[in-house]
Amino acid sequence: MSLAPVLMEAPSQLLPAREQMAFTLMFHVILVPFGVALPFITLVMNFIGLRRGDRVAIQLARRWSAVMAIQFAVGAVTGTVISLEFGLLWPGLMGRYGDVVGLAFAIEGLAFFLEAILIAIYIYGWRRMTPRAHFLVGLPLPVIALVGAFSILSVNAWMNTPQGFTLDAQGNPTDVQVGKVLITPILVPQYLHMIAAAYMVAGFLVASVYAVGWLRGRRDRYHRLGFVVPFTVAAIVTPLQFMVGDALARTVFDDQPTKFAAMEIVWKTGTHQPEELYGRLRPDGSVAGGVSIPGLDSFLAGFSRDTKVDGLSATPARDRPTLRDANIAHFAFDTMVGIATLLLGLALWYAVAWVRRRDLPRARWFYRCAAVAGVLSVVALEAGWVTAEVGRQPWIVYEQMRVSAAVTDISAGPIWASFAVIVVVYALVAWAMVGILLRLKVRWRHEDADLVRPREEPPVPEAVSR
Amino acid sequence: MSATDLVAVVLLLLLAAYTCGGGADFGAGIWDLLAGGRYRGEGPRSLVDYAMAPVWEANNVWLVFVLVVTWTGFPVVFEAVMSTTWAAVVLAALGLVLRGAAFAVRKPSTGVVRRWRLGLVFGVASLLTPYFLGSVLGGVASGRVPPGNRQGDPVTSWLNPTSALFGMVGVVAAAFIGATFLVSDARRFGTPDLEIYFRRRSVASAGLLVLLMGVGLPVVHHDAKRLYDGLTAGWGLTFAVIAGVGLVATALLVNRNHLRGTRVLPTAAVAALVLAWGFAQRPFALPTSLTIDQAAGDPTTMRWLVGVIAVAVVLIGPALALLYRLDTTERLTADHDEDLVEAPAGTP
Numbered sequence: 001m002s003l004a005p006v007l008m009e010a011p012s013q014l015l016p017a018r019e020q021m022a023f024t025l026m027f028h029v030i031l032v033p034f035g036v037a038l039p040f041i042t043l044v045m046n047f048i049g050l051r052r053g054d055r056v057a058i059q060l061a062r063r064w065s066a067v068m069a070i071q072f073a074v075g076a077v078t079g080t081v082i083s084l085e086f087g088l089l090w091p092g093l094m095g096r097y098g099d100v101v102g103l104a105f106a107i108e109g110l111a112f113f114l115e116a117i118l119i120a121i122y123i124y125g126w127r128r129m130t131p132r133a134h135f136l137v138g139l140p141l142p143v144i145a146l147v148g149a150f151s152i153l154s155v156n157a158w159m160n161t162p163q164g165f166t167l168d169a170q171g172n173p174t175d176v177q178v179g180k181v182l183i184t185p186i187l188v189p190q191y192l193h194m195i196a197a198a199y200m201v202a203g204f205l206v207a208s209v210y211a212v213g214w215l216r217g218r219r220d221r222y223h224r225l226g227f228v229v230p231f232t233v234a235a236i237v238t239p240l241q242f243m244v245g246d247a248l249a250r251t252v253f254d255d256q257p258t259k260f261a262a263m264e265i266v267w268k269t270g271t272h273q274p275e276e277l278y279g280r281l282r283p284d285g286s287v288a289g290g291v292s293i294p295g296l297d298s299f300l301a302g303f304s305r306d307t308k309v310d311g312l313s314a315t316p317a318r319d320r321p322t323l324r325d326a327n328i329a330h331f332a333f334d335t336m337v338g339i340a341t342l343l344l345g346l347a348l349w350y351a352v353a354w355v356r357r358r359d360l361p362r363a364r365w366f367y368r369c370a371a372v373a374g375v376l377s378v379v380a381l382e383a384g385w386v387t388a389e390v391g392r393q394p395w396i397v398y399e400q401m402r403v404s405a406a407v408t409d410i411s412a413g414p415i416w417a418s419f420a421v422i423v424v425v426y427a428l429v430a431w432a433m434v435g436i437l438l439r440l441k442v443r444w445r446h447e448d449a450d451l452v453r454p455r456e457e458p459p460v461p462e463a464v465s466r
Numbered sequence: 467m468s469a470t471d472l473v474a475v476v477l478l479l480l481l482a483a484y485t486c487g488g489g490a491d492f493g494a495g496i497w498d499l500l501a502g503g504r505y506r507g508e509g510p511r512s513l514v515d516y517a518m519a520p521v522w523e524a525n526n527v528w529l530v531f532v533l534v535v536t537w538t539g540f541p542v543v544f545e546a547v548m549s550t551t552w553a554a555v556v557l558a559a560l561g562l563v564l565r566g567a568a569f570a571v572r573k574p575s576t577g578v579v580r581r582w583r584l585g586l587v588f589g590v591a592s593l594l595t596p597y598f599l600g601s602v603l604g605g606v607a608s609g610r611v612p613p614g615n616r617q618g619d620p621v622t623s624w625l626n627p628t629s630a631l632f633g634m635v636g637v638v639a640a641a642f643i644g645a646t647f648l649v650s651d652a653r654r655f656g657t658p659d660l661e662i663y664f665r666r667r668s669v670a671s672a673g674l675l676v677l678l679m680g681v682g683l684p685v686v687h688h689d690a691k692r693l694y695d696g697l698t699a700g701w702g703l704t705f706a707v708i709a710g711v712g713l714v715a716t717a718l719l720v721n722r723n724h725l726r727g728t729r730v731l732p733t734a735a736v737a738a739l740v741l742a743w744g745f746a747q748r749p750f751a752l753p754t755s756l757t758i759d760q761a762a763g764d765p766t767t768m769r770w771l772v773g774v775i776a777v778a779v780v781l782i783g784p785a786l787a788l789l790y791r792l793d794t795t796e797r798l799t800a801d802h803d804e805d806l807v808e809a810p811a812g813t814p
Binding site for chain 1: 526527529530531533534535537538539541542544545546547548549552553555556559560562563564565566567569571614615616620763764766767768770771774775777778781782785786788789792793
């Protein structure tokens with residue numbers, strides 16, 4: 001359909017290059033919350049354990065740090081692959097803009113290095129370091145993770161709202177202003193949005209494991225604590241995420257009107273734009289399917305139904321997302337918001353139960369929902385990134401460089417081959433990773449069985465300070 | 467010294483650090499591969515696991531730094547190398563992924579056969595990455611990578627005599643550093659038979675590396691005359707000699723069972739090899755089409771990059787020192803191994 005005109009002007013290796021990048025990024029981003037947010041959640045548990053001399057809490061923190069170790073190692077690898085792909089797939093981007101955006105990556109490299117070192121000490125230090133020294137080593141981790149995430153989001157935000165350089169006669173950037181490159185208009189909402197997302201994913205995902213245990217009848221302190229701590233973190237962050245996401249959408253409206261039009265499938269510029277829930281944009285600009293809420297899109301963009309929203313047709317066809325890209329971005333955006341709404345409901349349920357009874361909800365349905373919340377939050381995370389990246393097409397640097405100008409001159413065949421190899425290898429990696437986590441789960445359940453009966457447990461501080 | 471020169475030297479040192487840190491890791495993988503069948507090789511194999519575990523990510527992050535400093539400081543070089551030698555970089559990346567995955571899941575794995583299989587993956591990966599990264603550098607050194615998006619030959623840029631030499635040096639240097647470190651590790655973990663086992667391999671690979679350097683000279687003379695001239699005069703020659711002396715000295719020390727200094731000395735020797743190449747191809751970033759100054763990025767960025775590097779040294783230095791200290795004084799242990807031993811028998 002609408003892909004044909006793009007393929008005509010775009011080099012044939014563009015499609016496999018985009019697919020490979022999308023695949024490796026989507027794989028990597030699943031691991032990101034385990035580096036960004038899991039350290040914090042684990043340290044909270046570690047703190048509870050130290051504070052109360054609680055063996056169960058300490059044991060849970062240890063188990064989570066082991067999971068963190070595996071995820072971090074795999075994340076280190078998939079992250080390195082992405083660094084290589086900047087050159088293997090997009091040498092045009094790096095050759096021209098490497099010295100503009102590169103610095104942020106240097107900060108990320110630094111943060112990642114520190115994180116790798118401290119995580120290694122934290123993970124391997126449980127037994128032979130003093131509990132206090134061990135906890136203190138872990139303490140900088142959440143902060144360092146925030147710095148690392150800042151750098152990556154800074155680069156992505158710059159690709160969305162590029163600034164801080166001037167082009168010379170040959171079109172090469174000069175006069176780099178580092179501050180303006182690092183902090184672009186869209187950075188703050190985009191950054192907060194990703195951090196909140198990481199905390200939601202890590203929280204809901206870890207909690208979902210114990211929700212499943214709860215449903216299977218393992219209603220002991222081990223499972224209760226394992227559920228409460230991460231779920232509470234995620235439940236607190238969820239409403240905040242709504243506010244951040246709303247602010248981000250309005251920044252996109254201001255700074256990337258074409259992307260906003262694609263996300264909301266607005267075709268013709270005008271006021272009183274309806275909000276389309278799902279539905280598909282057709283070549284004539286009409287919308288097929290979905291639910292249409294009159295005036296809501298204009299209202300959300302500017303707090304008034306009289307707000308003028310630019311349509312896709314306001315941008316020349318070769319400078320805007322294709323119809324297919326727009327529909328993908330819109331579908332992904334609605335999926336993200338839809339899931340977030342469900343998760344908000346779940347968080348409210350939890351809060352109400354807590355306020356009314358100072359206890360967890362009793363309904364089995366709550367735990368059923370909590371059990372799927374983890375996977376759903378991952379889907380929402382993926383959908384959000386699809387919205388951001390597909391919505392920016394055909395630009396790799398918004399209105400400065402096209403994706404087709406950045407792609408490698410290696411022909412399509414080898415890139416399809418490398419993509420195929422990556423899919424196979426990553427599938428094996430995922431299989432091995434999930435396999436080992438499942439085996440560890442079984443092993444831990446046996447080993448931690450004696451912790452499960454709380455009354456037999458004497459208050460033993462030496463279990464902590466071995 | 468200008469900011470550009472400083473960044474170039476730092477880049478060279480980062481490459482040297484990765485050759486040593488990553489090399490120790492891949493070297494261990496090579497010995498894992500050569501350790502023999504599933505039961506016979508279990509001894510060396512478990513030592514490799516023990517020794518590598520806590521420092522693995524830190525060792526590999528050097529590569530990320532190499533990439534980042536290259537594209538920030540010398541964006542045109544990054545574009546040229548990654549596009550022209552695309553195939554070799556993809557194969558090196560494949561090795562990286564396989565190695566990382568095998569590492570991440572083997573540590574908590576039990577069962578000799580499963581570990582042997584993962585060790586096989588690790589071993590093959592350990593040959594791929596050092597060889598192909600070496601061959602990429604060989605392509606650059608012999609002037610086969612011109613600036614631009616895939617302007618050089620996508621095959622002969624990494625499949626040529628100099629690349630083959632660099633690739634082999636990469637593999638043997640990794641094997642050498644890996645074996646030498648494992649001698650100390652074997653002593654640390656109190657396994658004298660493995661100490662002897664890796665001592666022999668350390669000395670043999672040092673010999674092989676010196677031999678490669680000798681055989682390499684005529685190859686380079688024939689294939690890349692400019693590089694030959696750089697290696698046989700000035701700083702290039704100085705570092706090559708340091709490398710040779712370091713290798714021989716390490717072999718002698720290890721052979722006489724003096725393990726003091728056998729972490730610093732092999733590291734210095736291998737680092738000197740990398741520096742010898744870097745200084746031999748001065749003033750070119752891409753011989754002979756692009757000088758380091760021409761390749762440099764925006765001057766403001768270069769100054770900031772120097773600042774970030776300074777901060778990195780201040781922050782990472784102590785953290786890395788702490789890690790290696792804790793590691794070599796045995797205060798870092800893998801959680802799950804001891805759990806297995808200590809788990810009360812007969813739990814349901």
